[in-house]
Amino acid sequence: MKLLLCLECSDMFNLDLKMQKCSCGKTKGQYIDNLYAIYEGASAMPIGISNPSLKEAISNQPDEGLGKEFTAFIIPRNCPTFFRRG
Numbered sequence: 001m002k003l004l005l006c007l008e009c010s011d012m013f014n015l016d017l018k019m020q021k022c023s024c025g026k027t028k029g030q031y032i033d034n035l036y037a038i039y040e041g042a043s044a045m046p047i048g049i050s051n052p053s054l055k056e057a058i059s060n061q062p063d064e065g066l067g068k069e070f071t072a073f074i075i076p077r078n079c080p081t082f083f084r085r086g
């Protein structure tokens, strides 16, 4: 799962086939198909969430105590499926 974090306003949002924007408007992005996505903005930070890891955490949601962790990561500057435009 691909998300964008705006380092300016701290909004974090997932992408859609329609262009999505943060609340300050400096970060935007969209999927261009099932795999490829683009983003724009000097404050845009691309973030990935491991889908299997998230699924596993959802299935094992604790009733109390500490939350169940899952894997999220900063996507590299040069990523063939999620790239900066402009």
Ligand SMILES: [Zn+2]
Pocket: 006, 007, 008, 009, 010, 011, 022, 023, 024, 025, 026, 027
């Ligand atoms: Zn913003």
